[in-house]
Amino acid sequence: MDIILHKISLLMYAFATVGFLLYLGHQKEFLSRAGSWLTGIGFVVQSLFLVVRGVKAGHHPISNLFEALNFFAWSIVCAYFILQYRFRIKVLGALVLPIAIVLMTISLTLDTTIAPLIPALQSNWLGIHTTLAFLGNAFFVVAFAGSVLYLVQERQLKNRHLGSLFHRLPSLDVLDRLQYRSLTIGFPLMTFGIITGAIWGASAWGSYWSWDPKETWSLITWFIYAALLHARLTIGWRGRKAAWLSIVGFGAILFTFLGVNLILGGLHSYN
Amino acid sequence: MTEKNDSRQAEDAPAPEKKEQPGKKAGGTGFVDALWKFFSSVHLAVILLLILAAISIIGTVLAQGDSAKDNIQLYENMIVKIFDTLGVVDANDPASLEAQHERTHLAAERLYRFSVRAGFTDLYHAWYFYALLALFSFNLLVCTIKRWPFTYRMMAKNEVALPEKRLKSMQTRRAITPGGTREEAAAMVEAGMKKAGYSPKRAESEGAVSFFGQKGAWSRLGVYGTHASILIIFIGGIIGVTQGFKGYMQITEGTSESRFFDRRTKTTMILPFEIRCDNFQVDYYGDSRRPKDFYSDLVVVQDGEEKMSKRIEVNSPLVWDDIWFYQSSYGETGRGAKVTLRIAAAAASSSGEGVVKQFDTRPMDFPDLGVSVQVLQVIPDFALDENRRPYAKSNQPNNPAALIEVKGADGDARRAWLFQRYADARTSKDLPATVTFVDYGGIQYTGLQVVYDPGVWVIWVGCTLMVLGLYTAFFTSHRRIWARVAESDGKVTILLAGNANKNREGFAETFQSLGDRMDPKTGEKTAG
Known part of the structure; x- marks a missing residue:
């Protein structure tokens, strides 16, 4: 039953993406509104899916890669909504939702059974730590989407080819502010995630920091975004440079999330 | 550059990086x-x-x-x-x-x-x-x-009476013509700013009344808290590396140990006390071999005295003398055999439970239950010969069985064969307690992570400061509002201007409603 919910939400996000893409082409107001509503419905269904999983498993639904991917997709849509509340960028969904869709589709190829928790993960910190870390990273993903849109829009301006897309994308200033806002929410959240992880590590293993690949990669991500924030705030990086660094940061997030589990995981893994 | x-x-x-000031x-x-x-x-x-x-x-x-x-x-x-x-x-x-x-x-x-x-x-x-x-x-x-002098000026050295030109150069500003006298307007501005929480300072110059008020100036300290926290965490890390140790010790069930292997020096070190492991147990999920829980019952023994005891598991360590013992691994010693029995009261009226972990054949007392239990014989692969006498078909744990003797309060002893695989096939049903054969296996060892880290509290102080610092730095803002009430050609004007170092959208709303309350054109609408 939970897998059906998963598929419904995936379908909703897919329809919503189509809505946003059509809006990009036809500029009909109702298309973007439909996209928003479908995203909302998908989000509610996905939340329900996670709750059902959690209740069934008796713990925060994050015990294997299938659940983690879905929780991350959920976090991304959550961050998207929070930022949309302020920015209302109608085409943002066309870029953010496909990321969630890809994660959810990959997850369908994985083992979907509910696995019992290994002893090390049986802690209240599991929910707190992962939620903070995932939400933090989710805001960075939205920042990435904003950065990509920024580069596209900038290219149009540069080429003096104000194509059909130009009027449908938000202004460079709005996109830049979106990126900054995402960073200022994502960075503290991610830091809180790392700190709660340290507290948990200290109470479970006796070590607040172990240079485990996952830890190290989240630190690498943290370094990158710390650099980006300082470059923005004190050196005055705006626009293109900031957008590129934010895209590099997104690469680090992807690797923390997938690369560590799939490539390095065999060597150092929590299990 | x-x-x-x-x-x-x-x-x-x-x-932003300014050129060095001359001089x-x-x-x-x-x-x-x-x-x-x-x-x-x-x-x-x-x-x-x-x-x-x-x-x-x-x-x-x-x-x-x-x-x-x-x-x-x-x-x-x-x-x-x-x-x-x-x-x-x-x-x-x-x-x-x-x-x-x-x-x-x-x-x-x-x-x-x-x-x-x-x-x-x-x-x-x-x-x-x-x-x-x-x-x-x-x-x-x-x-x-280097940044501090600037921050200090921003927080504490704001001029009350800024020239009109400066106010007009601010992005968020508004001119209001309130009508009435200059003093009336000034009083209204003062009251309005006070009401909005800006507790304004007043100054008069060049025939104009100026006000300045600010909120959340401490927000500018967030970055200092965050930066300090990073240095504090580094200091905590250095203390841990130089003053602490991190090692590993193995204790066989039923024995004590005071030596551990220090990972950093790669030598064996000795603790000033002993840790005894009375029992180690793994619980599995259902019939699978996926561990659900593993725990050790540890006792700290110092100078021949039992100081404390605790059942530790992965997320719950034992702490003695500032040294932390974490459950980290386990394994078979390959020596001896042990049975685990669960003892419960036979009568439903009295309740209570106990566990027998038998490495030898001494009787164990359970005063709460009023019984004593003794394991007389253990057979890993139970079978009966032609004379219906028990014997071991092999050394493999195919059908573990234990002959136990349970003594009740009346001193009456009863014996029974218990089988791990066949809980109901008890040869004697009238034992004074309900005894279940839970586990059979070799004697195990428990692997403990031994950690002494005097820097860990410094780390937590740093982390707390970092949370506070980041919250302050990113989620609060310093808002400043100036007002200038001037009269020219008999007309009184209020020039309102301000800025915020973060969340300008939020500030713009506050600023708007502050202005609305002073502006007779919008005042009625918002007054109610």
Whole structure:
């Protein structure tokens, strides 16, 4: 039953993406509104899916890669909504939702059974730590989407080819502010995630920091975004440079999330 | 090169790297000046952060602290993969692999020796990694100190009476013509700002009444808290590395141990007390071999006295004398056998439970239940011969059985054979207690992580400060509002202006409603 919910939400996000893409082409107001509503419905269904999983498993639904991917997709849509509340960028969904869709589709190829928790993960910190870390990273993903849109829009301006897309994308200033806002929410959240992880590590293993690949990669991500924030705030990086660094940061997030589990995981893994 | 004061950010971070003020640092040598300039650059900070990120990647790709053999194998696999891509070797063809084995193995060994020399196998403790962190800390400190005078001015040195020109140059501003006298207008402004929480200061100059009020000035301290927290965490880490230790100890069930292997010095160290392990147990999920829980019942023994006891498990360590003992692993000793029995009261009226872990054949008392239990004989693979006498068919635990004797309060002893696999097949049903055969196995050892880290509290102080600092830095803002009430040609005007260092949208709303309350054109609407 939970897998059906998963598929419904995936379908909703897919329809919503189509809505946003059509809006990009036809500029009909109702298309973007439909996209928003479908995203909302998908989000509610996905939340329900996670709750059902959690209740069934008796713990925060994050015990294997299938659940983690879905929780991350959920976090991304959550961050998207929070930022949309302020920015209302109608085409943002066309870029953010496909990321969630890809994660959810990959997850369908994985083992979907509910696995019992290994002893090390049986802690209240599991929910707190992962939620903070995932939400933090989710805001960075939205920042990435904003950065990509920024580069596209900038290219149009540069080429003096104000194509059909130009009027449908938000202004460079709005996109830049979106990126900054995402960073200022994502960075503290991610830091809180790392700190709660340290507290948990200290109470479970006796070590607040172990240079485990996952830890190290989240630190690498943290370094990158710390650099980006300082470059923005004190050196005055705006626009293109900031957008590129934010895209590099997104690469680090992807690797923390997938690369560590799939490539390095065999060597150092929590299990 | 650092002068890039973009107008959009002027209010946000008004300290983009400024040129050195003329006259400052008079008497300093050129070298000291250059050094100061080098370390006070945020460019350096950004570059160091990115270098730290890049170097950290190496350590996640190469196995840290694993054995030489594992690492050489890892390198060899990588080399074979590269050779395969280059077409030198066909990874799917064993003959081709065999032919090139010597070459790939030699290359892997060379690569390993190189990475040991370069510190790659223990990268996060390599001298250059520490040096980078030291450089970073110093850079952080200097940048932060350099920034302070500006922050202090922003917080505490705001002029009440700014010239009209300055107010008009602010992005968020509004001119209001209230009608009435200048004093009435001034009183209204003062009351309005007070009501909005800005507790204004008043000054009069050039025939105008000026007000200044601010909120959340402490928000500017967030960045200092965050930066200090990073340095505090580094200090905590240094204390841990230099003053603490981290090791591993194994205790066989039923025995005591005071020695542990220190990971850093790679030597065996001795604790001033002993840890006794009375019992180690693994619980599994259902019938699977996936562990649900594993725990050790530990007792601290010092000078022959039992000081404390605790059942530890993965998320719940034992602490004695500031030394933390964490459940980390377990295994079979390969010696002896042990049965685990669960004893419960036979009568439903009395309740209680106990566990017998038998390594030898002494009787164990359960005063709460009024019984004593003794394991007389254990057979791993129970069977009966022609004379219906029990014997062991093999040494494999195919059908573990135990002959027990249970003595009740009346001194009446009863014996029974219990079977792990067949809980109901008890040979005597009238025992004075309900006894269940839970587990049969070899005697196990428990593996404990032994940690002494006097720096950990410093780390938690740093983390707390970091949470507070980041929250303050990113989620609160410093808002300043100036008002100037002036009269010219008999007309009174209020010039309202202000700025916020963050969340300008939120500030704009506050500013708007503040202005609305003073403006007779909108006042009625918002008054109600």
